[in-house]
Amino acid sequence: MAPRLAPLGRRVLWFPTVGSTNDVAARLADEGEPEGTVIVADAQTAGRGRHGRVWVSPPAAGLYTSVILRPPAGALDLMTLAAGVALAEGLHAAGGLETGVKWPNDIYVHGRKVAGILAEGGASPAGAAHVVLGFGINLLPAALPPEVASRATALETELGRAVDRGLVLAECLAAIAARYGQLRRGERAAILDDWRRRARSTFGRGVEWNGPAGLCRGVAEDIDSGGALLVRTASGRERLLAGEVRWTS
Ligand code: BTN
Numbered sequence: 001m002a003p004r005l006a007p008l009g010r011r012v013l014w015f016p017t018v019g020s021t022n023d024v025a026a027r028l029a030d031e032g033e034p035e036g037t038v039i040v041a042d043a044q045t046a047g048r049g050r051h052g053r054v055w056v057s058p059p060a061a062g063l064y065t066s067v068i069l070r071p072p073a074g075a076l077d078l079m080t081l082a083a084g085v086a087l088a089e090g091l092h093a094a095g096g097l098e099t100g101v102k103w104p105n106d107i108y109v110h111g112r113k114v115a116g117i118l119a120e121g122g123a124s125p126a127g128a129a130h131v132v133l134g135f136g137i138n139l140l141p142a143a144l145p146p147e148v149a150s151r152a153t154a155l156e157t158e159l160g161r162a163v164d165r166g167l168v169l170a171e172c173l174a175a176i177a178a179r180y181g182q183l184r185r186g187e188r189a190a191i192l193d194d195w196r197r198r199a200r201s202t203f204g205r206g207v208e209w210n211g212p213a214g215l216c217r218g219v220a221e222d223i224d225s226g227g228a229l230l231v232r233t234a235s236g237r238e239r240l241l242a243g244e245v246r247w248t249s
Pocket of ligand 1: 046063135137
Protein backbone atom coordinates (compact mmCIF):
# COMPACT_ATOMS: atom_id res chain seq x y z
CA MET A 1 0.00 0.00 0.00
CA ALA A 2 1.40 3.43 -0.93
CA PRO A 3 2.04 5.41 2.30
CA ARG A 4 0.07 8.43 1.07
CA LEU A 5 -3.03 6.27 0.65
CA ALA A 6 -2.96 4.58 4.05
CA PRO A 7 -5.30 3.30 5.37
CA LEU A 8 -6.95 3.20 1.93
CA GLY A 9 -5.99 0.94 -0.93
CA ARG A 10 -4.68 -2.07 0.96
CA ARG A 11 -6.99 -3.89 -1.44
CA VAL A 12 -8.27 -2.35 -4.66
CA LEU A 13 -10.90 -4.35 -6.52
CA TRP A 14 -11.53 -3.32 -10.09
CA PHE A 15 -14.53 -4.44 -12.12
CA PRO A 16 -15.31 -3.76 -15.79
CA THR A 17 -19.04 -3.43 -14.93
CA VAL A 18 -21.03 -3.63 -11.70
CA GLY A 19 -24.53 -2.58 -10.67
CA SER A 20 -23.27 -0.05 -8.13
CA THR A 21 -19.81 0.07 -6.55
CA ASN A 22 -21.57 1.15 -3.32
CA ASP A 23 -23.54 -2.10 -3.31
CA VAL A 24 -20.41 -4.20 -3.89
CA ALA A 25 -18.63 -2.32 -1.08
CA ALA A 26 -21.60 -2.67 1.30
CA ARG A 27 -21.79 -6.40 0.69
CA LEU A 28 -18.07 -6.81 1.36
CA ALA A 29 -18.29 -4.61 4.47
CA ASP A 30 -21.15 -6.79 5.73
CA GLU A 31 -18.90 -9.79 5.29
CA GLY A 32 -16.24 -8.17 7.47
CA GLU A 33 -14.00 -6.57 4.82
CA PRO A 34 -11.52 -4.34 6.65
CA GLU A 35 -11.40 -0.58 6.36
CA GLY A 36 -9.66 0.83 3.33
CA THR A 37 -10.76 -1.52 0.57
CA VAL A 38 -11.50 0.37 -2.64
CA ILE A 39 -13.97 -0.77 -5.31
CA VAL A 40 -13.59 0.76 -8.77
CA ALA A 41 -15.69 0.08 -11.85
CA ASP A 42 -15.36 1.17 -15.47
CA ALA A 43 -19.14 1.26 -15.73
CA GLN A 44 -22.18 0.90 -13.49
CA THR A 45 -25.56 -0.38 -14.62
CA ALA A 46 -27.37 0.84 -11.47
CA GLY A 47 -25.24 3.77 -10.32
CA ARG A 48 -27.15 5.92 -7.89
CA GLY A 49 -26.88 9.42 -6.55
CA ARG A 50 -28.35 11.11 -3.53
CA HIS A 51 -32.11 11.19 -2.98
CA GLY A 52 -32.68 8.11 -5.12
CA ARG A 53 -31.45 9.75 -8.29
CA VAL A 54 -29.72 7.78 -11.02
CA TRP A 55 -25.98 8.37 -11.49
CA VAL A 56 -25.53 7.62 -15.18
CA SER A 57 -22.28 5.66 -15.42
CA PRO A 58 -21.35 4.75 -19.00
CA PRO A 59 -18.14 2.81 -19.65
CA ALA A 60 -14.93 4.72 -18.98
CA ALA A 61 -16.61 8.15 -19.04
CA GLY A 62 -16.33 8.67 -15.31
CA LEU A 63 -14.61 7.40 -12.21
CA TYR A 64 -17.00 5.26 -10.18
CA THR A 65 -15.44 4.40 -6.86
CA SER A 66 -16.44 3.31 -3.35
CA VAL A 67 -14.28 3.07 -0.26
CA ILE A 68 -15.07 1.06 2.87
CA LEU A 69 -14.42 3.04 6.05
CA ARG A 70 -15.02 2.24 9.69
CA PRO A 71 -14.97 5.65 11.34
CA PRO A 72 -15.43 6.25 15.05
CA ALA A 73 -18.96 7.40 15.91
CA GLY A 74 -17.72 10.92 16.71
CA ALA A 75 -16.48 11.38 13.16
CA LEU A 76 -19.66 10.46 11.31
CA ASP A 77 -21.22 13.91 11.16
CA LEU A 78 -18.34 15.42 9.16
CA MET A 79 -17.60 12.42 6.93
CA THR A 80 -19.27 13.77 3.81
CA LEU A 81 -17.97 17.32 4.24
CA ALA A 82 -14.45 15.95 4.71
CA ALA A 83 -14.89 13.82 1.58
CA GLY A 84 -16.07 16.85 -0.40
CA VAL A 85 -12.99 18.85 0.55
CA ALA A 86 -10.82 15.83 -0.24
CA LEU A 87 -12.27 15.31 -3.71
CA ALA A 88 -11.77 18.99 -4.51
CA GLU A 89 -8.16 18.67 -3.36
CA GLY A 90 -7.64 15.45 -5.30
CA LEU A 91 -8.95 17.02 -8.52
CA HIS A 92 -6.60 19.94 -8.02
CA ALA A 93 -3.60 17.73 -7.31
CA ALA A 94 -4.27 15.58 -10.38
CA GLY A 95 -4.97 18.28 -12.94
CA GLY A 96 -4.77 21.73 -11.42
CA LEU A 97 -8.53 22.28 -11.54
CA GLU A 98 -9.89 24.66 -8.90
CA THR A 99 -13.31 23.53 -7.68
CA GLY A 100 -15.80 24.62 -5.07
CA VAL A 101 -18.17 22.67 -2.83
CA LYS A 102 -21.89 23.04 -2.33
CA TRP A 103 -23.59 21.72 0.79
CA PRO A 104 -23.47 18.99 1.61
CA ASN A 105 -20.88 17.57 -0.77
CA ASP A 106 -21.26 18.38 -4.45
CA ILE A 107 -18.16 19.47 -6.31
CA TYR A 108 -18.64 22.37 -8.69
CA VAL A 109 -16.61 24.22 -11.25
CA HIS A 110 -17.90 27.38 -12.96
CA GLY A 111 -21.38 26.68 -11.57
CA ARG A 112 -21.58 23.13 -12.94
CA LYS A 113 -21.32 19.86 -11.04
CA VAL A 114 -18.27 17.75 -11.84
CA ALA A 115 -18.42 15.18 -9.03
CA GLY A 116 -20.76 13.89 -6.35
CA ILE A 117 -20.53 11.82 -3.21
CA LEU A 118 -22.90 9.22 -1.80
CA ALA A 119 -22.02 8.10 1.73
CA GLU A 120 -24.08 5.17 2.99
CA GLY A 121 -23.81 3.65 6.43
CA GLY A 122 -24.46 0.22 7.79
CA ALA A 123 -23.74 -2.04 10.72
CA SER A 124 -21.94 -5.18 9.64
CA PRO A 125 -23.02 -8.40 11.31
CA ALA A 126 -19.35 -9.44 11.12
CA GLY A 127 -17.80 -6.25 12.44
CA ALA A 128 -18.11 -2.63 13.45
CA ALA A 129 -20.33 -0.06 11.80
CA HIS A 130 -19.13 0.95 8.38
CA VAL A 131 -19.52 3.79 5.95
CA VAL A 132 -19.36 3.22 2.22
CA LEU A 133 -18.04 6.40 0.71
CA GLY A 134 -18.96 6.39 -2.95
CA PHE A 135 -17.87 9.05 -5.37
CA GLY A 136 -18.46 9.68 -9.02
CA ILE A 137 -16.32 12.04 -11.06
CA ASN A 138 -17.34 13.03 -14.59
CA LEU A 139 -14.26 12.60 -16.75
CA LEU A 140 -15.75 12.95 -20.25
CA PRO A 141 -18.86 14.84 -21.37
CA ALA A 142 -20.19 11.49 -22.67
CA ALA A 143 -21.10 10.73 -19.07
CA LEU A 144 -23.71 13.45 -18.99
CA PRO A 145 -27.28 12.62 -19.91
CA PRO A 146 -29.14 15.45 -21.74
CA GLU A 147 -31.35 16.27 -18.71
CA VAL A 148 -28.33 17.18 -16.57
CA ALA A 149 -25.92 18.34 -19.29
CA SER A 150 -26.72 22.01 -18.70
CA ARG A 151 -25.98 21.71 -14.96
CA ALA A 152 -22.98 19.40 -15.14
CA THR A 153 -19.53 19.35 -16.58
CA ALA A 154 -16.61 16.95 -16.93
CA LEU A 155 -12.99 17.13 -15.93
CA GLU A 156 -11.66 16.90 -19.49
CA THR A 157 -14.06 19.61 -20.63
CA GLU A 158 -12.81 21.97 -17.94
CA LEU A 159 -9.13 21.19 -18.43
CA GLY A 160 -9.33 21.08 -22.22
CA ARG A 161 -7.18 17.96 -22.34
CA ALA A 162 -7.22 14.27 -21.59
CA VAL A 163 -6.68 13.26 -17.98
CA ASP A 164 -4.89 10.27 -16.54
CA ARG A 165 -7.75 8.54 -14.70
CA GLY A 166 -5.32 6.51 -12.61
CA LEU A 167 -3.71 9.70 -11.38
CA VAL A 168 -7.11 11.26 -10.63
CA LEU A 169 -8.11 8.18 -8.65
CA ALA A 170 -4.81 8.03 -6.76
CA GLU A 171 -4.87 11.73 -5.85
CA CYS A 172 -8.49 11.58 -4.74
CA LEU A 173 -7.80 8.53 -2.57
CA ALA A 174 -4.70 10.18 -1.09
CA ALA A 175 -6.71 13.30 -0.27
CA ILE A 176 -9.53 11.24 1.27
CA ALA A 177 -6.94 9.36 3.34
CA ALA A 178 -5.44 12.64 4.59
CA ARG A 179 -8.80 14.21 5.48
CA TYR A 180 -10.04 10.99 7.06
CA GLY A 181 -6.91 10.96 9.21
CA GLN A 182 -7.67 14.50 10.34
CA LEU A 183 -11.21 13.52 11.18
CA ARG A 184 -10.06 10.51 13.20
CA ARG A 185 -7.62 12.71 15.13
CA GLY A 186 -10.42 15.14 15.94
CA GLU A 187 -8.99 17.97 13.82
CA ARG A 188 -12.47 19.12 12.93
CA ALA A 189 -11.75 22.84 12.66
CA ALA A 190 -9.32 22.30 9.79
CA ILE A 191 -11.97 20.41 7.82
CA LEU A 192 -14.70 22.94 8.55
CA ASP A 193 -12.49 25.91 7.69
CA ASP A 194 -11.33 24.40 4.40
CA TRP A 195 -14.88 23.42 3.51
CA ARG A 196 -16.07 26.99 4.23
CA ARG A 197 -13.30 28.43 2.08
CA ARG A 198 -14.36 26.27 -0.84
CA ALA A 199 -18.05 27.06 -0.30
CA ARG A 200 -17.63 30.83 0.00
CA SER A 201 -19.52 31.58 -3.22
CA THR A 202 -22.57 29.64 -2.00
CA PHE A 203 -23.05 31.59 1.22
CA GLY A 204 -25.54 34.38 0.65
CA ARG A 205 -27.39 32.38 -2.00
CA GLY A 206 -31.02 31.37 -1.87
CA VAL A 207 -32.07 27.83 -0.95
CA GLU A 208 -35.39 26.06 -0.68
CA TRP A 209 -36.33 22.75 0.85
CA ASN A 210 -39.40 20.78 1.83
CA GLY A 211 -40.00 21.20 5.55
CA PRO A 212 -42.61 19.39 7.66
CA ALA A 213 -45.08 22.20 6.94
CA GLY A 214 -44.31 22.57 3.23
CA LEU A 215 -41.91 24.51 1.07
CA CYS A 216 -39.39 26.65 3.00
CA ARG A 217 -37.06 29.32 1.66
CA GLY A 218 -34.05 31.10 3.02
CA VAL A 219 -30.51 32.26 2.43
CA ALA A 220 -27.54 29.98 3.18
CA GLU A 221 -25.29 31.67 5.71
CA ASP A 222 -22.79 29.18 7.07
CA ILE A 223 -22.30 25.67 8.41
CA ASP A 224 -22.07 24.83 12.10
CA SER A 225 -19.55 22.68 13.95
CA GLY A 226 -21.51 19.53 13.09
CA GLY A 227 -21.66 20.30 9.37
CA ALA A 228 -25.32 21.38 9.36
CA LEU A 229 -26.29 24.14 6.91
CA LEU A 230 -27.39 27.34 8.65
CA VAL A 231 -30.09 29.18 6.73
CA ARG A 232 -31.61 32.59 7.44
CA THR A 233 -35.37 32.55 6.93
CA ALA A 234 -38.11 35.11 7.51
CA SER A 235 -38.81 33.49 10.89
CA GLY A 236 -35.23 33.03 12.11
CA ARG A 237 -32.28 30.75 11.59
CA GLU A 238 -32.83 27.14 10.50
CA ARG A 239 -30.33 24.33 10.87
CA LEU A 240 -30.57 21.80 8.05
CA LEU A 241 -29.04 18.43 8.80
CA ALA A 242 -29.87 16.36 5.80
CA GLY A 243 -32.35 16.14 3.01
CA GLU A 244 -32.51 17.86 -0.30
CA VAL A 245 -31.71 21.51 -0.61
CA ARG A 246 -32.34 23.29 -3.90
CA TRP A 247 -30.26 26.33 -4.69
CA THR A 248 -32.42 29.10 -6.11
CA SER A 249 -29.86 31.81 -6.81
C1 BTN B 1 -24.69 12.55 -6.03
O1 BTN B 1 -24.14 13.61 -6.28
O2 BTN B 1 -25.91 12.42 -6.11
C2 BTN B 1 -23.84 11.39 -5.57
C3 BTN B 1 -23.34 10.58 -6.74
C4 BTN B 1 -22.49 9.39 -6.31
C5 BTN B 1 -22.15 8.49 -7.46
C6 BTN B 1 -21.15 7.44 -7.06
S1 BTN B 1 -20.47 6.58 -8.44
C7 BTN B 1 -19.75 5.41 -7.37
C8 BTN B 1 -20.74 5.13 -6.26
N1 BTN B 1 -21.66 4.10 -6.67
C9 BTN B 1 -22.90 4.54 -6.81
O3 BTN B 1 -23.88 3.85 -7.17
N2 BTN B 1 -22.95 5.83 -6.49
C10 BTN B 1 -21.66 6.35 -6.11
